[in-house]
Amino acid sequence: MISKVTIHEVARLSGVSIKTVSRVLNREPNVKNDTRARVQEAVAALNYRPNISARSLAGSKAYLIGVFFDNPSPAYVTDVQLGAIARCREEGYHLIVEPLDSTGDVAAQVEPMLQTLRMDGVILTPPVCDNVAVLDVLEAEGVPYVRLSPDQDQDRSAHVRMDDVRAAYEMTAHLIGLGHTDIGFIKGHPEHGASHLRYEGYAAAMKEHGLAVREEHVEQGWFSFRSGFEAAERLLDRANRPTAIFASNDDMALGVMAVANRLRLEVPQTLSVAGFDDTPGAKVVWPQLTTVRQPIQAMAAAAADLLLTGATRAEGEPPPSRLLDFELVVRESTGPVG
Amino acid sequence: MISKVTIHEVARLSGVSIKTVSRVLNREPNVKNDTRARVQEAVAALNYRPNISARSLAGSKAYLIGVFFDNPSPAYVTDVQLGAIARCREEGYHLIVEPLDSTGDVAAQVEPMLQTLRMDGVILTPPVCDNVAVLDVLEAEGVPYVRLSPDQDQDRSAHVRMDDVRAAYEMTAHLIGLGHTDIGFIKGHPEHGASHLRYEGYAAAMKEHGLAVREEHVEQGWFSFRSGFEAAERLLDRANRPTAIFASNDDMALGVMAVANRLRLEVPQTLSVAGFDDTPGAKVVWPQLTTVRQPIQAMAAAAADLLLTGATRAEGEPPPSRLLDFELVVRESTGPVG
DNA sequence: GCTCGCCTTGACAAGGTTGTCATGCCTTTA
DNA sequence: TAAAGGCATGACAACCTTGTCAAGGCGAGC
Numbered sequence: 207m208i209s210k211v212t213i214h215e216v217a218r219l220s221g222v223s224i225k226t227v228s229r230v231l232n233r234e235p236n237v238k239n240d241t242r243a244r245v246q247e248a249v250a251a252l253n254y255r256p257n258i259s260a261r262s263l264a265g266s267k268a269y270l271i272g273v274f275f276d277n278p279s280p281a282y283v284t285d286v287q288l289g290a291i292a293r294c295r296e297e298g299y300h301l302i303v304e305p306l307d308s309t310g311d312v313a314a315q316v317e318p319m320l321q322t323l324r325m326d327g328v329i330l331t332p333p334v335c336d337n338v339a340v341l342d343v344l345e346a347e348g349v350p351y352v353r354l355s356p357d358q359d360q361d362r363s364a365h366v367r368m369d370d371v372r373a374a375y376e377m378t379a380h381l382i383g384l385g386h387t388d389i390g391f392i393k394g395h396p397e398h399g400a401s402h403l404r405y406e407g408y409a410a411a412m413k414e415h416g417l418a419v420r421e422e423h424v425e426q427g428w429f430s431f432r433s434g435f436e437a438a439e440r441l442l443d444r445a446n447r448p449t450a451i452f453a454s455n456d457d458m459a460l461g462v463m464a465v466a467n468r469l470r471l472e473v474p475q476t477l478s479v480a481g482f483d484d485t486p487g488a489k490v491v492w493p494q495l496t497t498v499r500q501p502i503q504a505m506a507a508a509a510a511d512l513l514l515t516g517a518t519r520a521e522g523e524p525p526p527s528r529l530l531d532f533e534l535v536v537r538e539s540t541g542p543v544g
Numbered sequence: 545m546i547s548k549v550t551i552h553e554v555a556r557l558s559g560v561s562i563k564t565v566s567r568v569l570n571r572e573p574n575v576k577n578d579t580r581a582r583v584q585e586a587v588a589a590l591n592y593r594p595n596i597s598a599r600s601l602a603g604s605k606a607y608l609i610g611v612f613f614d615n616p617s618p619a620y621v622t623d624v625q626l627g628a629i630a631r632c633r634e635e636g637y638h639l640i641v642e643p644l645d646s647t648g649d650v651a652a653q654v655e656p657m658l659q660t661l662r663m664d665g666v667i668l669t670p671p672v673c674d675n676v677a678v679l680d681v682l683e684a685e686g687v688p689y690v691r692l693s694p695d696q697d698q699d700r701s702a703h704v705r706m707d708d709v710r711a712a713y714e715m716t717a718h719l720i721g722l723g724h725t726d727i728g729f730i731k732g733h734p735e736h737g738a739s740h741l742r743y744e745g746y747a748a749a750m751k752e753h754g755l756a757v758r759e760e761h762v763e764q765g766w767f768s769f770r771s772g773f774e775a776a777e778r779l780l781d782r783a784n785r786p787t788a789i790f791a792s793n794d795d796m797a798l799g800v801m802a803v804a805n806r807l808r809l810e811v812p813q814t815l816s817v818a819g820f821d822d823t824p825g826a827k828v829v830w831p832q833l834t835t836v837r838q839p840i841q842a843m844a845a846a847a848a849d850l851l852l853t854g855a856t857r858a859e860g861e862p863p864p865s866r867l868l869d870f871e872l873v874v875r876e877s878t879g880p881v882g
Numbered sequence: 883g884c885t886c887g888c889c890t891t892g893a894c895a896a897g898g899t900t901g902t903c904a905t906g907c908c909t910t911t912a
Numbered sequence: 913t914a915a916a917g918g919c920a921t922g923a924c925a926a927c928c929t930t931g932t933c934a935a936g937g938c939g940a941g942c
Contacts, residue, residue: 210659212928223892228930236890255659259601260928263897268597280824284618288643300661303641305626321548321593323638431828457828464830467805486618487828490769490795492802550898561922566900574920598898601927605900 211254220248231256258300262324269299271513272328274316274340276306281486282502286331286354289506297514299326306334313339320347327351327513329506332398335365350516352509357399364517366508366528370400373498373532374407374452377480380496380534381450382415385543386478389417390448392427392437392458401429404454404482423448427458434458438465442477449543450478456485456497463491463539474541484535493538501530549592558586569594596638600662607637609851610666612654612678614644619824620840624669624692627844635852637664644672651677658685665689665851667844670736673703688854690847695737702855704846704866708738711836711870712745712790715818718834718872719788720753723881724816727755728786730765730775730796739767742792742820761786765796772796776803780815787815787881794819794826794835801829801877812879822873831876839868 213231217224222241229237230245237245248254262268271294277283291301304319306312312334319325320343328351334340335353341362344351353365360367381389391408394401405424412419422444425437434453438461441451453459459481463473471477473493481488484499508528517526551569555562560579567575568583575583586592600606609632615621629639642657644650650672657663658681666689672678673691679700682689691703698705719727729746732739743762750757760782763775772791776799779789791797797819801811809815811831819826819835826833846866855864 210928214928224929225892225894225931226890229891232930236888238890241890253659255656257601257662257928258660259597259606259662260897261930262597263595263601263899264928264930265897266930280618280620280622282618283622287641291641291643298660300657301641303625303629303639305629318593319638321591322596322636324595324597435830460828467830487825490798490825491829492773492805548898552898562899563901563922563924564920567921570900574918576920579920595898598927599900601929602898602900603927 210257211252213254213256216245216248216252216254219252220244268324268326270302270323270325271299271510272302272304272319272323272325273331274304274306274328274334275331276308276312276334277331279485282331285502286329286506289503290329290510292503293507293510293514299510299514306340308333308337311339312337313343316340316343317347320344320349325349327510329354329509329513331355332357336399350513352512354505354509355400360527361524364512364525364527366505366512366530368500368505368530368532370403371407371410373534374404374454374482375411376407376532376534377452377482377496377498378408378411379415380536381452381478381480381540382411382417384450384478384540386448386450387417387543388420388423388446388448388450390423390425390441390451391419392425392434392441392451392453392462394427394454394458395429396426398429401454408452427454429455429457431457431461431464434461435464436461438462442466442469442471449476450480450540452480452482454482456481456483456488456495459495459497459539460487460491463495473539475544478540478543480540488535488537491539496537496540497535499533499535501532505530548595549590551592551594554583554586554590554592557590558582606662606664608640608661608663609637609848610640610642610657610661610663611669612642612644612666612672613669614646614650614672615669617823620669623840624667624844627841628667628848630841631845631848631852637848637852644678646671646675649677650675651681654678654681655685658682658687663687667692667847667851669693670695688851690850692843692847693738698865699862702850702863702865704843704850704868706838706843706868706870708741709745709748711872712742712792712820713749714745714870714872715790715820715834715836716746716749717753718874719790719816719818719878720749720755722788722816722878724786724788725755725881726758726761726784726786726788728761728763728779728789729757730763730772730779730789730791730800732765732792732796733767734764736767739792746790765792767793767795769795769799769802772799773802774799776800780804780807780809788818788878789815790818790820792820794821794823794833797833797835797877798825798829801833811877813882816878816881818878826873826875829877834875834878835873837871837873839870843868 213224213227216227230242330353335356336358355367356365427433427437451462462479466473466477481495481497484497488495488497551562551565555565568580668691673694674696693705694703765771765775789800800817804811804815819833822835822837826835
């Protein structure tokens, strides 16, 4: 079907003007019911689809939502795309993906895209969502944006996030509930806001259950497998080692598992291990990892929703935002203290 | 900067007609050098960017390349996107991502996208690249497409792939070079073409080195961790077990590692393990996995290149295609026979 | 019966670019 | 010297839709 059906043919077939067809397509009011029906029939009969270029040229919408990312985790990135698409499709919007190179001049990469594409909105994932230069450009170009799990300056824009503190609290409580009292913790990258929040949740749970946070049971990590491996070596290579280790993310938890394996510590009989994020790797180890699942798709869908519904910040109010629920995924790597 | 710079302003500033500006922008011939320079200066001075909607409405190009996928592997998907974007950016093209739901009516999902967006080309990843209904729609709409690693009917369209046979051959040769003679093999999902090719490479290498492919050393798997785990249990729970296992993909190889761990078989001292694909999980186990890296980004870039350069099939010729080199990634999970 | 105002519809311009065709100039060829 | 052809450029239409504004029809209120 190389011949393209235009709005004129629909108008001719249904015996109305093109403007009325346009009204029907855009669900505008003030069209009589039977006119509307007639137009819809013609649309179906001709298998007509509005041309998106003409639409965005004439109107104010481009029907394009951008997703900017520079995220090392492919699983995260695809989940964001899937979640955002799900919501966008309902409204006939499409997704433009733009990987950014944070090591370069990000603003210079972003500006031309914004100017040529005129997207209706942009979703920003960590870490670009905390790149001030990018936010500046978006605001200068007047493109609405929503940030996913921003670390800093949350009041600057609309955003969607998860309650890291409460999630870490619940995971710690889960371990305590299993009888653990000596619970090691591996912190995440100190420049990621989530690291502090997760530690905060851990510390709060310990305190509220009357347990001390022992300094020698808290290690600094960097969110990488290697850093988790090394932190675990320090935690486990001592007499009074913890009976459980809660790592701030899954990659580090997998590092812990590897050390446990080497030291012949049975998981979970001798050592319980908990992670955070529910990355694909969590199911690819044996035993499978107990972890926290971020509702990434749902968060991205919420972000798209904020964009599409045009939620705007009221004067003097904080910007619109959504806080989604996490999910504790209890698998085999945690068990009663042995 | 809400005010948008148009081609008219560039024309005015450089003292030429808009058509000439257009010619310069599109690198058309027949523009005097100093005129061209003058226009380019004006473009830079005004920070002008052509409006993509207007461009695609007036011209034949949409400056949009689609990536259709329904791929369970996020790492694969993002690599494809990164590779494709790298090439597209050079020409000012953008990437539209469209996850497809293979369980539904894929053609019905694809058709409206094609009609509204009028993309200049589409990149298809497995398994959608083997979905005949999708190919039919693309051809009916006259949208050029390139398939990545298609299983079937390769002569139907342009495609890019890697030499699975040779890669599996080389990996097997690597193991043989380490002194192994009893090399187990775990096949992949029988409906994936790559499964057959990889087995073929394994068998060829064994044969050419004068080694027998022992039937009890070849197990059927399904590309999943679980299936690798179970196949490994069968392979290793016997007296004359192999000294090396080559799994058709990394997930299954990780399953093998898990079994080895359980059985207290040292890797690689007692058992060498090799995978295929170099997924992120390959570096997240201990010891790290020896595997084959597909140049996925390069393959996607090649696909984009075929689309952008408009490589067309000559009459009576096979369609244009590219065959890229793999890379043998030797890490710690393989070693000399002990 | 008349005016007012709302609902419904249509004519036409606008949006920013590329494609087509015409024009004028300059160089080459007979 | 004249004709032919190529190069550089511009005027204007075309692409397809939405936005603006005007107009006609019809019911309600006086």
